[in-house]
Amino acid sequence: MMINAWDVVFFFLAGLILLSALGVVFIRHPVYSALSLLANLCVTAILYLSLMGAPFIAMVQIIVYAGAIMVFFLFVIMLMNLSKGEYQERAVPWRLLLGLGAAALFAFQIFILAGEWRGVLSPGAGGFGVKALSHFIFTRYILAFELVSVLIFVAALGAVALAKKKL
Amino acid sequence: MTQELVLVVIKMIVVFAVALLVVAYLTYFERKIIGHMQLRLGPMRVGPHGLLQPIADGLKLFVKEDIVPHDSDRWTFYFAPILNLVCALVLLAVIPFSYNFMVTRLNIGVLYILSLASVGTIALLLAGWSSGSKYPILGGLRSAAQIFSYEIFLGFSIMGVLMISGSLDLVKIVEAQSKVWNIVYQPVAFVVYIIAALGELNRTPFDLPEAETELVAGFHTEYSGFKFAYFFLAEYANMIIVSCMAVILFLGGWKGPVLPGIVWFLIKMCAFFYFFIWVRATFPRYRYDQFMRIGWKIMLPVTLANILVTGIVMMLV
Numbered sequence: 001m002m003i004n005a006w007d008v009v010f011f012f013l014a015g016l017i018l019l020s021a022l023g024v025v026f027i028r029h030p031v032y033s034a035l036s037l038l039a040n041l042c043v044t045a046i047l048y049l050s051l052m053g054a055p056f057i058a059m060v061q062i063i064v065y066a067g068a069i070m071v072f073f074l075f076v077i078m079l080m081n082l083s084k085g086e087y088q089e090r091a092v093p094w095r096l097l098l099g100l101g102a103a104a105l106f107a108f109q110i111f112i113l114a115g116e117w118r119g120v121l122s123p124g125a126g127g128f129g130v131k132a133l134s135h136f137i138f139t140r141y142i143l144a145f146e147l148v149s150v151l152i153f154v155a156a157l158g159a160v161a162l163a164k165k166k167l
Numbered sequence: 168m169t170q171e172l173v174l175v176v177i178k179m180i181v182v183f184a185v186a187l188l189v190v191a192y193l194t195y196f197e198r199k200i201i202g203h204m205q206l207r208l209g210p211m212r213v214g215p216h217g218l219l220q221p222i223a224d225g226l227k228l229f230v231k232e233d234i235v236p237h238d239s240d241r242w243t244f245y246f247a248p249i250l251n252l253v254c255a256l257v258l259l260a261v262i263p264f265s266y267n268f269m270v271t272r273l274n275i276g277v278l279y280i281l282s283l284a285s286v287g288t289i290a291l292l293l294a295g296w297s298s299g300s301k302y303p304i305l306g307g308l309r310s311a312a313q314i315f316s317y318e319i320f321l322g323f324s325i326m327g328v329l330m331i332s333g334s335l336d337l338v339k340i341v342e343a344q345s346k347v348w349n350i351v352y353q354p355v356a357f358v359v360y361i362i363a364a365l366g367e368l369n370r371t372p373f374d375l376p377e378a379e380t381e382l383v384a385g386f387h388t389e390y391s392g393f394k395f396a397y398f399f400l401a402e403y404a405n406m407i408i409v410s411c412m413a414v415i416l417f418l419g420g421w422k423g424p425v426l427p428g429i430v431w432f433l434i435k436m437c438a439f440f441y442f443f444i445w446v447r448a449t450f451p452r453y454r455y456d457q458f459m460r461i462g463w464k465i466m467l468p469v470t471l472a473n474i475l476v477t478g479i480v481m482m483l484v
Contacts, residue, residue: 031243031296038289059278067285067318074289075311078296078304130275130335 010051016043018106025099030077034070041065056130178270182259190403191221197444204448225396233392238299247297248390248397251290254283255404262411263338265421265428276337277329280412281322284367287401288314291369291386294398298389306385309455310369316462317366317373323470324359327352327477328416341420348419355473357417359466361442364409366458369402370443372450373458410439 020043023036041061048058137145195210195217202209210217235244261276263269273279288310295307329335331352332343343349350357366373382388387398414420414435421428453461 031240031293035243035246035293038286042286055273055275056278059275059282062282063278063285066289067282068315070289071285071292071311071314074292074296075308078292078308 006051010047013043013047013050017047018103021102021106022099025095025102031074034073034077037073038066038070041070056133175270178268179260182262182264182270183256186256186259186404186407187400189407190400191225193403193406193440194224194399195221196440197447200441200444201448204445228393228396231392233394234389236299236389239389240297240299243293243297244389245394247290247294248394248401250293251287251401252397252404254287254290255401255408258283258408259404261337262408263341263415263420264411264432266338268429269338272336272338275335277325277335277340277416280408281318281325284405284408285314285318287405290401294390295386298386300389302382302388303386306382306388309382310386313366313369313373313458316459317363320359320462320466320470321363321367323467323474324356324363325416326470326474327356330474330477330481337415337420341415341422344419344422348417348422350417353417353473353477355469357413359470359473360413360417362461362466364413365443365446366462368405368409368443370406371447372453374452406440406443407436410436410443413439 017040020036020040024033024040027033027036045058045061045066048054048061198220199209199217210220213219213223235241258280260270261273261279263272263276291310292307295303295305295310298304328340328349331349332340334340334343340349365371387395390398411432414432418435421432423431423434426434
């Protein structure tokens with residue numbers, strides 16, 4: 001099996017993703033855990049950008065997850081402002097099991113991908129542009145797209161209903 | 168290959184060195200212009216007309232004691248200013264200053280800028296939290312709430328321009344304005360963009376995360392020495408980015424008669440700098456709930472209507 005430059009890039013990024021994902025699960029400190037998640041999301045975006053030739057998805061990943069959702073997470077963590085004792089006492093073994101399970105799943109995915117991704121994921125292999133993506137979204141997957149927007153709307157309504165006891 | 172690489176490295180050095188110099192002198196011009204608007208002279212002591220003032224300020228920040236508060240979260244406290252400055256400076260990489268002068272051309276330049284600018288706000292949040300005192304955390308939380316208010320209509324205000332030029336590539340957006348600048352087709356979007364930009368820059372009248380009358384200095388209250396300088400540099404670097412984006416999206420980028428493109432670009436950019444400083448000298452700060460109300464109840468519907476009207480007109484024409 002020849003190892004080319006893209007293999008090196010892939011395994012480097014995959015290693016970083018795995019490491020930061022483990023960090024999210026195992027770091028007790030809530031803010032560091034959130035920062036680890038931020039690193040994870042950014043490296044995943046780099047993976048999309050460099051190996052899959054999908055810059056649009058990479059940037060949307062950063063805008064939606066790293067930009068918006070991470071700000072929400074940090075906002076909540078900081079508002080709760082947990083003191084040290086509260087998060088260090090909980091040593092739950094199921095978290096370790098969950099982490100190992102996720103790691104095993106990821107390793108399995110790599111195993112599956114390793115056979116196929118060569119040539120499919122190399123850059124320039126019909127990169128997924130904005131136009132192509134929006135064409136798919138607004139023609140073939142229009143129903144799914146609209147349903148997802150309804151779903152998000154319902155979720156937002158539900159959040160408001162839960163937060164406001166009296167409407 | 169090697170030649171290309173060397174060229175890119177040279178361009179990077181030029182862009183970043185010039186940008187940092189411009190940032191330093193922006194502070195000088197800000198103090199000078201506001202001084203004259205308030206019938207003062209501004210800095211006068213260091214060099215002729217205070218021209219060496221930014222360099223003196225920089226030296227002062229270098230040699231100042233670097234204080235880390237006892238209650239702070241040390242690593243995050245160090246990490247936040249770096250993240251903030253990096254997120255501001257890497258944006259310069261995709262700005263096309265003229266048709267062929269840019270560090271790199273990205274076919275999704277607009278999205279790149281929006282995405283990394285939003286990551287920069289996380290740095291403010293982290294800085295506020297890690298300082299371990301109440302004023303910074305209030306400043307940090309305010310900046311987080313502010314990002315939700317302005318980021319949405321910042322993105323939406325750009326949408327009309329993107330629909331007209333049919334591309335996310337900054338070079339193509341400028342090329343699409345060869346005949347008429349986008350500001351003619353999109354005056355409403357332009358106004359909304361400027362207001363959103365003031366929010367993004369944390370500048371008066373929307374400098375709520377660092378409102379000095381309420382929060383001492385907001386998220387950077389506890390920062391001193393060069394870590395403070397990082398925040399300062401990042402803020403002014405963001406001012407450059409926002410001005411560049413306004414020029415590219417609405418004012419035809421490097422297009423203009425007689426003079427070479429890059430000169431036109433810099434002239435238009437400086438006009439925006441002057442505008443931002445002028446606004447600071449003119450308007451008082453908004454109250455927090457007022458700012459939120461403007462964002463959600465006025466700006467958002469206006470931008471949505473703008474997108475709708477743009478779409479209808481584009482279908483009919």
